[in-house]
Amino acid sequence: MTDLTERPSAAVDSRTMSNLLVRVGQERDRQAFRALFDHFAPRIRSFLLQRRVPKAQAEDITQDVMLSVWRRAASFDPAKAGASTWIYTIARNQHIDQFRKAKRAEQMDETDPSLQPEPAPAADDLCEMSESAQSVGAALETLSPDQRQVIDMAFTEGLSHSEIADRLDLPLGTVKSRIRLAMGKLKTTLGDLV
Amino acid sequence: MTQRGHVLDDTWYLDYAAGALASEAEDVLVRSHIELNDDAEARLARLDQIGGSLLEQLPIGEALPFSADDLLDLADATEGEVVESALPAAPDALSDVDIPPALAAYLARTGVKVKWEFLGPGLRKAVLWRGDADERLWLLKAEPGVSIPHHGHNGSELTLVLKGSFWDGEQEYRRGDVEEAHPDIEHDIRIDPSGICVCLALTCGKLRFDNPLLRAFQVFTGL
Numbered sequence: 254m255t256d257l258t259e260r261p262s263a264a265v266d267s268r269t270m271s272n273l274l275v276r277v278g279q280e281r282d283r284q285a286f287r288a289l290f291d292h293f294a295p296r297i298r299s300f301l302l303q304r305r306v307p308k309a310q311a312e313d314i315t316q317d318v319m320l321s322v323w324r325r326a327a328s329f330d331p332a333k334a335g336a337s338t339w340i341y342t343i344a345r346n347q348h349i350d351q352f353r354k355a356k357r358a359e360q361m362d363e364t365d366p367s368l369q370p371e372p373a374p375a376a377d378d379l380c381e382m383s384e385s386a387q388s389v390g391a392a393l394e395t396l397s398p399d400q401r402q403v404i405d406m407a408f409t410e411g412l413s414h415s416e417i418a419d420r421l422d423l424p425l426g427t428v429k430s431r432i433r434l435a436m437g438k439l440k441t442t443l444g445d446l447v
Numbered sequence: 448m449t450q451r452g453h454v455l456d457d458t459w460y461l462d463y464a465a466g467a468l469a470s471e472a473e474d475v476l477v478r479s480h481i482e483l484n485d486d487a488e489a490r491l492a493r494l495d496q497i498g499g500s501l502l503e504q505l506p507i508g509e510a511l512p513f514s515a516d517d518l519l520d521l522a523d524a525t526e527g528e529v530v531e532s533a534l535p536a537a538p539d540a541l542s543d544v545d546i547p548p549a550l551a552a553y554l555a556r557t558g559v560k561v562k563w564e565f566l567g568p569g570l571r572k573a574v575l576w577r578g579d580a581d582e583r584l585w586l587l588k589a590e591p592g593v594s595i596p597h598h599g600h601n602g603s604e605l606t607l608v609l610k611g612s613f614w615d616g617e618q619e620y621r622r623g624d625v626e627e628a629h630p631d632i633e634h635d636i637r638i639d640p641s642g643i644c645v646c647l648a649l650t651c652g653k654l655r656f657d658n659p660l661l662r663a664f665q666v667f668t669g670l
Contacts (some may be wrong), residue, residue, distance in 0.1 A: 267503075286519065294511055296503070297502070299507070299508055300505055315511070319515075320522055323519070340502065345464075349468075392497075404461070405501075413468065414462055433456070
Protein backbone atom coordinates (compact mmCIF):
# COMPACT_ATOMS: atom_id res chain seq x y z
CA MET A 254 0.00 0.00 0.00
CA THR A 255 2.50 2.56 -1.17
CA ASP A 256 0.21 4.23 -3.66
CA LEU A 257 -0.62 7.26 -1.53
CA THR A 258 2.15 9.28 -2.99
CA GLU A 259 0.35 12.23 -4.54
CA ARG A 260 0.65 15.51 -2.74
CA PRO A 261 -2.50 17.16 -1.50
CA SER A 262 -4.16 19.14 -4.26
CA ALA A 263 -3.95 22.90 -4.32
CA ALA A 264 -5.66 24.87 -1.62
CA VAL A 265 -9.41 24.74 -1.82
CA ASP A 266 -11.45 27.53 -0.43
CA SER A 267 -13.44 26.09 2.46
CA ARG A 268 -16.27 28.46 1.66
CA THR A 269 -16.53 26.88 -1.77
CA MET A 270 -16.86 23.45 -0.17
CA SER A 271 -19.47 24.69 2.28
CA ASN A 272 -21.44 26.29 -0.55
CA LEU A 273 -21.35 23.06 -2.51
CA LEU A 274 -22.65 21.16 0.49
CA VAL A 275 -25.45 23.68 1.01
CA ARG A 276 -26.42 23.33 -2.65
CA VAL A 277 -26.59 19.55 -2.25
CA GLY A 278 -28.75 19.95 0.83
CA GLN A 279 -31.12 22.56 -0.52
CA GLU A 280 -31.27 21.85 -4.25
CA ARG A 281 -30.11 18.21 -4.52
CA ASP A 282 -27.48 19.61 -6.87
CA ARG A 283 -25.71 16.62 -8.46
CA GLN A 284 -22.92 18.66 -9.95
CA ALA A 285 -22.13 20.05 -6.50
CA PHE A 286 -22.09 16.51 -5.12
CA ARG A 287 -19.64 15.40 -7.83
CA ALA A 288 -17.29 18.21 -6.85
CA LEU A 289 -17.54 17.29 -3.16
CA PHE A 290 -16.96 13.64 -4.05
CA ASP A 291 -13.83 14.42 -6.05
CA HIS A 292 -12.41 16.41 -3.18
CA PHE A 293 -13.41 14.37 -0.15
CA ALA A 294 -13.91 10.72 -1.15
CA PRO A 295 -10.17 10.02 -1.76
CA ARG A 296 -9.26 11.76 1.49
CA ILE A 297 -11.83 9.76 3.45
CA ARG A 298 -10.21 6.59 2.11
CA SER A 299 -6.78 7.88 3.15
CA PHE A 300 -8.15 8.67 6.62
CA LEU A 301 -9.46 5.11 6.96
CA LEU A 302 -6.22 3.56 5.66
CA GLN A 303 -4.34 5.51 8.32
CA ARG A 304 -6.62 3.89 10.85
CA ARG A 305 -5.54 0.41 9.75
CA VAL A 306 -8.72 -0.31 7.84
CA PRO A 307 -7.92 -2.76 5.01
CA LYS A 308 -8.27 -1.14 1.59
CA ALA A 309 -11.41 -2.91 0.33
CA GLN A 310 -13.22 -2.14 3.55
CA ALA A 311 -11.95 1.44 3.53
CA GLU A 312 -13.49 1.89 0.10
CA ASP A 313 -16.79 0.40 1.28
CA ILE A 314 -16.91 2.79 4.22
CA THR A 315 -15.96 5.70 1.93
CA GLN A 316 -19.02 4.84 -0.18
CA ASP A 317 -21.22 4.80 2.91
CA VAL A 318 -19.84 8.13 4.12
CA MET A 319 -20.39 9.84 0.76
CA LEU A 320 -23.91 8.38 0.54
CA SER A 321 -24.58 9.86 3.99
CA VAL A 322 -23.23 13.20 2.76
CA TRP A 323 -25.76 13.09 -0.10
CA ARG A 324 -28.64 12.01 2.12
CA ARG A 325 -27.97 14.20 5.14
CA ALA A 326 -26.69 17.35 3.47
CA ALA A 327 -29.90 19.19 4.37
CA SER A 328 -28.84 19.04 8.04
CA PHE A 329 -25.49 20.74 7.35
CA ASP A 330 -25.34 24.19 8.94
CA PRO A 331 -22.46 26.27 7.53
CA ALA A 332 -22.71 28.63 10.50
CA LYS A 333 -21.75 25.80 12.86
CA ALA A 334 -19.02 23.95 11.02
CA GLY A 335 -17.07 23.84 7.78
CA ALA A 336 -17.75 21.14 5.21
CA SER A 337 -14.54 19.29 6.07
CA THR A 338 -15.39 19.26 9.79
CA TRP A 339 -18.92 18.00 9.11
CA ILE A 340 -17.68 15.27 6.78
CA TYR A 341 -14.89 14.31 9.18
CA THR A 342 -17.43 13.62 11.93
CA ILE A 343 -19.48 11.40 9.60
CA ALA A 344 -16.37 9.48 8.55
CA ARG A 345 -15.23 9.07 12.15
CA ASN A 346 -18.63 7.87 13.33
CA GLN A 347 -19.12 5.41 10.49
CA HIS A 348 -15.64 4.04 11.02
CA ILE A 349 -16.37 3.50 14.73
CA ASP A 350 -19.70 1.83 13.92
CA GLN A 351 -18.00 -0.55 11.50
CA PHE A 352 -15.12 -1.17 13.89
CA ARG A 353 -17.48 -2.02 16.76
CA LYS A 354 -19.51 -4.34 14.53
CA ALA A 355 -16.37 -6.11 13.34
CA LYS A 356 -15.02 -6.32 16.88
CA ARG A 357 -18.21 -7.93 18.07
CA ALA A 358 -17.95 -10.48 15.27
CA GLU A 359 -14.27 -11.20 15.60
CA GLN A 360 -11.36 -9.74 17.51
CA MET A 361 -9.07 -7.89 15.13
CA ASP A 362 -5.60 -9.37 14.71
CA GLU A 363 -3.38 -6.47 15.69
CA THR A 364 -0.26 -8.21 14.47
CA ASP A 365 -1.45 -8.73 10.89
CA PRO A 366 1.07 -6.77 8.80
CA SER A 367 -1.63 -5.81 6.29
CA LEU A 368 -3.37 -3.93 9.09
CA GLN A 369 -0.40 -1.79 10.02
CA PRO A 370 -0.97 1.92 9.61
CA GLU A 371 -0.02 3.95 6.58
CA PRO A 372 2.69 6.46 7.38
CA ALA A 373 1.16 9.76 8.41
CA PRO A 374 1.89 12.73 6.18
CA ALA A 375 4.89 14.61 7.54
CA ALA A 376 4.12 17.90 9.22
CA ASP A 377 6.14 19.72 6.55
CA ASP A 378 3.75 18.53 3.87
CA LEU A 379 0.76 20.03 5.59
CA CYS A 380 1.14 23.42 3.99
CA GLU A 381 -1.65 23.85 1.46
CA MET A 382 -4.65 24.60 3.55
CA SER A 383 -8.06 26.02 3.04
CA GLU A 384 -9.16 29.21 4.74
CA SER A 385 -10.59 27.64 7.89
CA ALA A 386 -7.81 25.09 7.89
CA GLN A 387 -5.39 28.00 8.03
CA SER A 388 -6.86 29.21 11.30
CA VAL A 389 -6.77 25.66 12.65
CA GLY A 390 -3.23 25.38 11.37
CA ALA A 391 -2.34 28.60 13.15
CA ALA A 392 -3.97 27.24 16.30
CA LEU A 393 -1.93 24.05 16.05
CA GLU A 394 1.19 26.19 15.60
CA THR A 395 0.70 27.57 19.10
CA LEU A 396 1.11 24.09 20.58
CA SER A 397 4.47 22.88 21.80
CA PRO A 398 5.95 19.96 19.80
CA ASP A 399 5.04 17.60 22.68
CA GLN A 400 1.43 18.78 22.69
CA ARG A 401 1.20 18.73 18.91
CA GLN A 402 2.51 15.17 18.77
CA VAL A 403 -0.24 13.90 21.07
CA ILE A 404 -3.00 15.64 19.10
CA ASP A 405 -1.58 14.37 15.79
CA MET A 406 -1.36 10.78 17.05
CA ALA A 407 -4.95 10.91 18.26
CA PHE A 408 -6.36 12.13 14.96
CA THR A 409 -4.13 10.42 12.43
CA GLU A 410 -3.99 6.98 14.02
CA GLY A 411 -7.13 7.10 16.13
CA LEU A 412 -5.22 6.28 19.31
CA SER A 413 -6.71 6.93 22.74
CA HIS A 414 -4.70 8.96 25.25
CA SER A 415 -3.74 5.79 27.13
CA GLU A 416 -2.59 4.12 23.90
CA ILE A 417 -0.53 7.23 23.13
CA ALA A 418 1.06 7.01 26.59
CA ASP A 419 1.97 3.37 25.89
CA ARG A 420 3.34 4.17 22.45
CA LEU A 421 5.50 7.06 23.69
CA ASP A 422 6.41 5.19 26.87
CA LEU A 423 5.24 8.13 28.97
CA PRO A 424 3.30 8.18 32.25
CA LEU A 425 -0.45 8.57 31.65
CA GLY A 426 -0.43 11.77 33.71
CA THR A 427 2.12 13.37 31.38
CA VAL A 428 -0.02 12.68 28.31
CA LYS A 429 -3.12 13.92 30.12
CA SER A 430 -1.48 17.18 31.10
CA ARG A 431 -0.24 17.73 27.52
CA ILE A 432 -3.81 17.25 26.28
CA ARG A 433 -5.21 19.67 28.88
CA LEU A 434 -2.62 22.32 28.00
CA ALA A 435 -3.27 21.83 24.29
CA MET A 436 -7.02 22.14 24.79
CA GLY A 437 -6.53 25.34 26.77
CA LYS A 438 -4.48 26.88 23.97
CA LEU A 439 -6.96 25.79 21.32
CA LYS A 440 -9.75 27.42 23.25
CA THR A 441 -7.82 30.69 23.24
CA THR A 442 -6.98 30.55 19.55
CA LEU A 443 -10.13 28.98 18.11
CA GLY A 444 -12.63 30.44 20.56
CA ASP A 445 -16.18 29.18 20.91
CA LEU A 446 -17.55 27.78 17.70
CA VAL A 447 -20.96 26.85 18.96
CA MET B 448 -17.21 27.53 47.28
CA THR B 449 -14.86 26.35 44.58
CA GLN B 450 -17.00 25.31 41.66
CA ARG B 451 -15.45 22.43 39.75
CA GLY B 452 -16.46 22.33 36.12
CA HIS B 453 -19.00 19.60 35.69
CA VAL B 454 -17.55 18.51 32.42
CA LEU B 455 -15.19 15.63 31.80
CA ASP B 456 -11.44 15.71 31.74
CA ASP B 457 -10.27 16.94 28.31
CA THR B 458 -8.81 13.53 27.50
CA TRP B 459 -12.37 12.21 27.09
CA TYR B 460 -13.21 14.78 24.42
CA LEU B 461 -10.01 14.10 22.52
CA ASP B 462 -10.61 10.36 22.63
CA TYR B 463 -14.18 10.93 21.45
CA ALA B 464 -13.17 13.34 18.67
CA ALA B 465 -10.49 10.94 17.46
CA GLY B 466 -12.90 8.02 17.52
CA ALA B 467 -10.75 6.27 20.12
CA LEU B 468 -13.08 5.56 23.04
CA ALA B 469 -12.83 2.01 24.31
CA SER B 470 -16.46 0.90 24.08
CA GLU B 471 -19.87 1.71 22.69
CA ALA B 472 -21.00 2.40 26.26
CA GLU B 473 -18.39 5.16 26.55
CA ASP B 474 -19.47 6.55 23.18
CA VAL B 475 -23.09 6.71 24.33
CA LEU B 476 -22.36 8.37 27.65
CA VAL B 477 -19.91 10.94 26.28
CA ARG B 478 -22.09 11.71 23.24
CA SER B 479 -25.17 12.14 25.49
CA HIS B 480 -23.21 14.51 27.74
CA ILE B 481 -22.04 16.55 24.73
CA GLU B 482 -25.61 16.79 23.45
CA LEU B 483 -26.78 18.22 26.78
CA ASN B 484 -23.85 20.42 27.80
CA ASP B 485 -22.83 23.57 25.87
CA ASP B 486 -19.31 23.70 27.30
CA ALA B 487 -18.68 20.09 26.28
CA GLU B 488 -20.16 20.79 22.84
CA ALA B 489 -17.77 23.72 22.35
CA ARG B 490 -14.77 21.58 23.36
CA LEU B 491 -15.73 18.89 20.89
CA ALA B 492 -16.42 21.44 18.13
CA ARG B 493 -12.86 22.76 18.41
CA LEU B 494 -11.44 19.24 18.18
CA ASP B 495 -13.70 18.26 15.28
CA GLN B 496 -12.38 21.29 13.43
CA ILE B 497 -8.88 19.89 13.81
CA GLY B 498 -10.15 16.56 12.50
CA GLY B 499 -11.63 18.36 9.49
CA SER B 500 -8.47 20.28 8.77
CA LEU B 501 -6.33 17.13 9.00
CA LEU B 502 -8.77 15.39 6.62
CA GLU B 503 -8.20 18.21 4.12
CA GLN B 504 -4.47 17.58 4.21
CA LEU B 505 -4.53 13.86 3.54
CA PRO B 506 -3.16 12.58 0.23
CA ILE B 507 -5.51 11.49 -2.55
CA GLY B 508 -3.87 8.22 -3.65
CA GLU B 509 -4.92 6.15 -6.64
CA ALA B 510 -8.30 6.49 -8.33
CA LEU B 511 -11.27 5.12 -6.42
CA PRO B 512 -13.04 2.10 -7.92
CA PHE B 513 -16.38 3.96 -7.97
CA SER B 514 -17.56 7.37 -9.06
CA ALA B 515 -19.88 10.03 -7.74
CA ASP B 516 -22.44 8.97 -10.35
CA ASP B 517 -22.32 5.37 -9.12
CA LEU B 518 -23.29 6.63 -5.68
CA LEU B 519 -26.00 8.92 -7.03
CA ASP B 520 -27.49 5.95 -8.94
CA LEU B 521 -27.36 3.88 -5.75
CA ALA B 522 -28.99 6.70 -3.79
CA ASP B 523 -31.76 7.00 -6.41
CA ALA B 524 -32.38 3.25 -6.32
CA THR B 525 -32.67 3.16 -2.55
CA GLU B 526 -34.49 6.45 -2.10
CA GLY B 527 -37.34 6.06 0.36
CA GLU B 528 -35.88 2.89 1.86
CA VAL B 529 -33.47 4.80 4.03
CA VAL B 530 -34.78 6.94 6.81
CA GLU B 531 -31.78 8.36 8.61
CA SER B 532 -33.34 11.29 10.36
CA ALA B 533 -36.30 9.91 12.31
CA LEU B 534 -35.42 9.71 15.99
CA PRO B 535 -36.66 6.62 17.78
CA ALA B 536 -39.25 7.19 20.47
CA ALA B 537 -38.16 6.81 24.10
CA PRO B 538 -39.29 3.60 25.81
CA ASP B 539 -42.25 3.82 28.23
CA ALA B 540 -39.96 3.30 31.22
CA LEU B 541 -38.30 6.63 30.34
CA SER B 542 -41.42 8.52 29.24
CA ASP B 543 -40.88 11.09 32.00
CA VAL B 544 -37.28 11.81 30.94
CA ASP B 545 -36.19 13.97 28.00
CA ILE B 546 -33.44 11.60 26.90
CA PRO B 547 -30.60 12.76 24.64
CA PRO B 548 -30.65 11.53 21.01
CA ALA B 549 -27.50 9.42 21.48
CA LEU B 550 -29.14 7.41 24.26
CA ALA B 551 -32.41 7.08 22.34
CA ALA B 552 -30.48 5.82 19.31
CA TYR B 553 -28.51 3.36 21.46
CA LEU B 554 -31.68 1.93 23.02
CA ALA B 555 -33.31 1.60 19.60
CA ARG B 556 -30.23 0.03 17.98
CA THR B 557 -29.56 -2.53 20.69
CA GLY B 558 -33.21 -3.21 21.49
CA VAL B 559 -32.32 -3.32 25.18
CA LYS B 560 -35.35 -3.09 27.48
CA VAL B 561 -35.32 -0.53 30.27
CA LYS B 562 -36.53 -2.45 33.33
CA TRP B 563 -36.43 -0.65 36.68
CA GLU B 564 -35.29 -2.82 39.59
CA PHE B 565 -35.04 -2.18 43.29
CA LEU B 566 -31.61 -0.88 44.30
CA GLY B 567 -32.24 0.57 47.73
CA PRO B 568 -34.80 2.73 49.52
CA GLY B 569 -35.87 5.37 47.00
CA LEU B 570 -33.40 4.05 44.43
CA ARG B 571 -34.00 2.06 41.26
CA LYS B 572 -31.61 0.85 38.59
CA ALA B 573 -31.91 -0.41 35.04
CA VAL B 574 -28.82 -2.10 33.61
CA LEU B 575 -28.41 -1.49 29.87
CA TRP B 576 -25.12 -3.27 29.17
CA ARG B 577 -22.45 -5.34 30.89
CA GLY B 578 -18.92 -5.53 29.51
CA ASP B 579 -15.69 -7.19 30.50
CA ALA B 580 -14.05 -6.40 33.84
CA ASP B 581 -17.30 -5.68 35.67
CA GLU B 582 -18.07 -2.71 33.43
CA ARG B 583 -21.70 -1.71 33.10
CA LEU B 584 -23.85 1.01 31.63
CA TRP B 585 -26.94 1.64 33.70
CA LEU B 586 -29.66 4.08 34.59
CA LEU B 587 -30.28 5.29 38.12
CA LYS B 588 -33.61 6.71 39.24
CA ALA B 589 -33.69 8.33 42.66
CA GLU B 590 -36.54 9.85 44.66
CA PRO B 591 -36.22 13.48 45.82
CA GLY B 592 -34.03 13.95 48.90
CA VAL B 593 -32.61 10.42 48.97
CA SER B 594 -29.04 9.98 50.19
CA ILE B 595 -26.48 7.50 48.94
CA PRO B 596 -24.27 7.02 51.99
CA HIS B 597 -20.56 7.65 52.19
CA HIS B 598 -18.81 5.46 49.64
CA GLY B 599 -15.77 5.09 47.44
CA HIS B 600 -15.23 3.24 44.19
CA ASN B 601 -13.10 0.22 43.44
CA GLY B 602 -13.04 1.36 39.84
CA SER B 603 -14.02 4.47 37.97
CA GLU B 604 -17.50 5.80 37.40
CA LEU B 605 -19.03 8.43 35.12
CA THR B 606 -22.44 9.72 36.11
CA LEU B 607 -24.38 11.92 33.70
CA VAL B 608 -27.48 13.72 34.99
CA LEU B 609 -30.45 13.36 32.61
CA LYS B 610 -33.14 14.79 34.88
CA GLY B 611 -33.26 16.62 38.19
CA SER B 612 -30.03 17.14 40.13
CA PHE B 613 -27.88 15.67 42.88
CA TRP B 614 -25.33 17.08 45.30
CA ASP B 615 -21.93 15.67 46.13
CA GLY B 616 -20.86 17.71 49.13
CA GLU B 617 -21.22 21.34 48.06
CA GLN B 618 -21.32 20.63 44.34
CA GLU B 619 -24.61 20.43 42.49
CA TYR B 620 -24.81 18.33 39.32
CA ARG B 621 -27.61 19.27 36.95
CA ARG B 622 -28.88 17.93 33.63
CA GLY B 623 -25.95 17.57 31.24
CA ASP B 624 -23.31 17.60 34.02
CA VAL B 625 -21.03 14.62 34.54
CA GLU B 626 -19.35 13.54 37.73
CA GLU B 627 -16.19 11.52 37.22
CA ALA B 628 -15.41 9.33 40.23
CA HIS B 629 -12.09 7.64 40.87
CA PRO B 630 -11.02 5.04 43.43
CA ASP B 631 -9.37 7.63 45.67
CA ILE B 632 -12.36 9.98 46.01
CA GLU B 633 -15.05 9.47 48.67
CA HIS B 634 -18.63 10.53 47.97
CA ASP B 635 -21.69 11.59 49.89
CA ILE B 636 -24.51 11.88 47.38
CA ARG B 637 -27.80 13.60 48.13
CA ILE B 638 -30.58 13.86 45.56
CA ASP B 639 -31.94 17.40 45.39
CA PRO B 640 -35.29 17.56 47.22
CA SER B 641 -36.99 19.40 44.35
CA GLY B 642 -37.64 16.32 42.21
CA ILE B 643 -36.77 12.89 40.91
CA CYS B 644 -33.25 12.48 39.57
CA VAL B 645 -32.39 10.20 36.65
CA CYS B 646 -28.77 9.53 35.68
CA LEU B 647 -26.91 7.50 33.09
CA ALA B 648 -23.85 5.88 34.67
CA LEU B 649 -20.90 3.91 33.39
CA THR B 650 -19.30 1.98 36.22
CA CYS B 651 -16.21 -0.15 36.40
CA GLY B 652 -15.88 -2.15 39.62
CA LYS B 653 -18.11 -2.18 42.68
CA LEU B 654 -18.92 0.70 45.00
CA ARG B 655 -17.08 0.51 48.33
CA PHE B 656 -19.15 1.37 51.38
CA ASP B 657 -17.68 2.06 54.82
CA ASN B 658 -20.72 0.63 56.50
CA PRO B 659 -20.59 -3.22 56.74
CA LEU B 660 -24.40 -3.47 56.58
CA LEU B 661 -24.36 -1.67 53.26
CA ARG B 662 -21.60 -3.97 52.08
CA ALA B 663 -23.83 -6.95 52.88
CA PHE B 664 -26.70 -5.20 51.14
CA GLN B 665 -24.62 -4.87 47.96
CA VAL B 666 -24.76 -8.63 47.44
CA PHE B 667 -28.47 -8.34 46.72
CA THR B 668 -28.49 -5.17 44.69
CA GLY B 669 -25.30 -5.62 42.69
CA LEU B 670 -24.48 -1.91 42.94
